[in-house]
Amino acid sequence: MIKKELLLASWLEKLQKKWDSEEYYYDVEEATKVFKFVSKLTNDRGASRQFELLEFQFEIITEILCVKRRSDGKRKHREAHINIPRKNGKSFLAAIIVVYLFFCQRHIFGALFILTANTTKQAGELYATVEHFIKTNKTLRRYCKITSSTKTIVRKDNGNKLMVLSSDADNADSFNDYVAVLDEIHQAKNDEMYGKLRTGQGAWDEPLIMTITTASSGEDPANPEMQLYTMAKKIEAGEVNDPSFYYRIYEADKDCNVEDEMQWYKSNPALGVFRKLEDLANYAKRIRLMPLQENMFRRMFLNQHVALDHEKGAINMDLWDTCTKKVDTEDLKGWKCWGGLDLSSKNDITGFVLVFYEETTGRFIVVPYLYTPKETVAYRQHKDNNPYEYWIKKGDLIALDGKYINFDRFLDHATELDETYRIEQIGFDQWGSQTIINRLEDRWEVIPLGQGTKTMTQVINDFENLLVDERIIIAENECFRFMAKNCIAVYDEMLGVKYSKKKSKFKIDGIIAMLMGLLLCIEENGIEHYNPVEYLDAM
Template sequence: MISKQVQQLINEQRISELDLLIQDQEKKWNDDLYYFDPIEAKRFYKFASKMNLDKGVKGKKLVLLKYQFEICTEILCVKRKVDNLRRFREAHINVGRKNAKSFMVALILTYLYFFKPVFGCEYIITANTQKQASLLYNTIKNFIQNSPLKQLCKIVDSQKHIYQKGQNSYLRVLAAEGGGLDSYCAACFVLDEIHELKDISVYDKLKTGQGILDEPLGITITTASNGKNDMNLEYELYCYSKKIESGEYKDDSFYYKIYEADENCNINDEKQWFKANPALGHFRKIEDIKNLALRASLLKTREASFRRYFLNQHVSLVHEQAINMMLWNKCIRKINVADLEGLFCTGGLDIGGTSDLTAYLKCFYDENEDKYILYPYIFTPKDTIEERQEVQRVPYVKWVNEGHIIALSGSYINTDELITFINGDNGKLKNIAFDRWGAYDIANKLSENFDVMPFGQGFKSLSPAIRNFENMLVSGQLIIADNPVLTWMAENVTAITDDADSIKYSKKKSKNKIDGIIAMLMAFSICYNFVNDADSPQNIAKHFNEEYSM
């Protein structure tokens, strides 16, 4: 149920009286040097209203929202009184995800290309990759193909360019990692998702190529970066915008529009959602962001991502204490592993330093309770325990004496004893996942009795494992053996999230050992995939029919 406050915020973005909105724009921008052109604004509005949406209902015409009209017309229609040329030569649009910022820019670029053409010039779309830039190109292509504009140009999809013979001008896609960018004279360029840009020289090359033009325009669009890197183009332009806003800098040619929630705001505050998401309730569903906020309030890794991608705040995606220990502790139980006899089971093996800790963890699935049961075995070399306890300030000796760590003979992990221990599970489980970079020799020996499965430690493998683990943690579908070593490791975890919102747990950045957690993720992941795969009933039945016993 949408509250009255939320419904009011949604309604504020609807354009009911175009003339009144244009009058407001005139009041805002008209002064001694500049004016807002109402004729141009109406012309743009008429043009946009004739364009077809590229997603959703086929053939449906675009209905501009208030913020879209304001941004587009402020860039296009604020002009200098002295010569009637556009005031703004550069525009920076910074807003949360899924607010149709690329769609707005596609409208501006299409409008300029066909209605304000500069003979012989380029109109360039670029991004961190050509694939990313092609998304904006496809939107423009949809506008053209579903309107009379298609009669004015030739679309060459294989080369990702559009050509107007009458103006001898190209609208084309270029990859930021490609060469030759400084050879183009771009009447308008769009640089998409600049927070991900690896080489910011593309921005400088495109800007310097516009020096001979009367009305050049460069548009950068983005969501927030982590705000920790002064060399990140997004953060550079964000700070530049803020200094113009504060009056510290003056640059009449630079336009910016930044939508962001207040720093340290309550992530469940609906007003804050709209500050960063003007399209909320139109392009992005209220229920969607409400669910994301709820999950973010429970999981620190989700909170940082939510703040950055949906509240558009500059937040680091390195998350210390990434596992919610309150939820973890609720899942802890005293477990007698013998009582788990007959349950479907998978294993995970993480070989830490040869002179440190190694973890082997079993994940059981209780079909009746629909829960996953996590049971760890932590190993360490016996001869160096006291020395490492002194250096690392960790109670290894106590944990060994209490049976929470298994001490192997020697100064290094005794692989023969480790393999013998794991082989004791022959017939009790069949699949063991292992870190492909650290355990091939051991895995080869274990392959005589088990199906060993290499498991990568990058975002691609760990992200779905972590997301599924977090979902089970929140829903209370985990039972975690009462082992203080595994709990200590859970407290140590630092997570890293990339710009695609993929996540992994980092041994390098975590404050101490997390080997048991990595083994847990591997065991849990393959167990979860077996259980939830379309063929899982057959898979589990096959294992049960082999009469596994503890």
């Protein structure tokens, strides 16, 4: 107890020196009250039920709540922007502030507290923390009517109401909110919700709007996270003066080494408490081998504004080569397999890739079959400066008669393969020719698959993880390797990823076909998908 009191005293002294001026003061009495209030709440996760506030948490909470104007004693800050990486307790900070104001703000009644996010699920998670704080405290609970099904909490004595609002900004027009919290605004499509909730606070003397988030890509100046980040940086540089705007941004240096421990601490104030240093170190080493995940790591764990777009090197070719083996297809006779078919539209290369699963070792075996029209090989070899004739001679590329891919000839070959192996399903572009789908369905079960980030993100994560762990065997094929080497990946704002046919210099149809076959193989064998974020969070 004495240790806590000494710690609190040192924090209070430091913050009082920081904020006391002719215009403002740090309310030590209220900050002490906040500290005691938090100590009476119970944790909803982690190893301990009781809170042990970290210094940075105490600073943020009390700098928002306890820095006041000398002129009238009202709070200085009416808006707070907390920009911090994952697993640093940002939702906890917001929940503490909401619960404190819900119960400890005097002289207000009928005040509306709104929690919202990009999805109702995200807002619901924040609500669940708030509800837990109240439900597990007998004193607070007796003042409230809690309706979990509708995610609303109402104070019986003064009519204060807390509610979750869906991400549809059309619903926000009629609210006169006193406190509003917008979670994960980097995912918001626009600033409409933020604008409406901020405007709705005009009737209150001491409103508060909080935005909590990690970094966006930084590419969209209209993104609300980017707008508020830019605002904060302008205030920091002295270009803008807005005393009511509070911000706390934790970010690593722009071009830092992802394995620089100092940068981890700089951007993650709770490192060593909410996340183990060893876990972050292990993951940072792992992403050296998984190039697509470096920018994700920078965004989510170093809080950097990085455009998630790889211009080259989407696939680690050292790992690819390590996993490449001479595969004797005779050994695979009678095995179940899953195929991916990426059919070229004109006169280039069609990829039909079979993926096998070896239960005894937990390894996947990838066998590619690549097809090209015979009559245009010489012309395209000269035009593209690629060794098509050599690949055909070597058996890595199969030449079919005609100027275009002859689907009947392909179908004949696929049927022969099915008589050798047991092709369970074939993944095919969901926007592909219905006529071709019908032809395929005469013999196989065809699974329509998208080729955008929604479908591809999961299987690309799986594929990279299998490469790192050497749990995938790729049959030797120089044309297939050339495709892998030329893959370019693009990301969307939600950290989804796909290999881009448009941006990749060479045709990558075989790689897309492999991913479709791998996805079916993983799911049909009941194998858990790899999620890099969940992987780190679970460590």
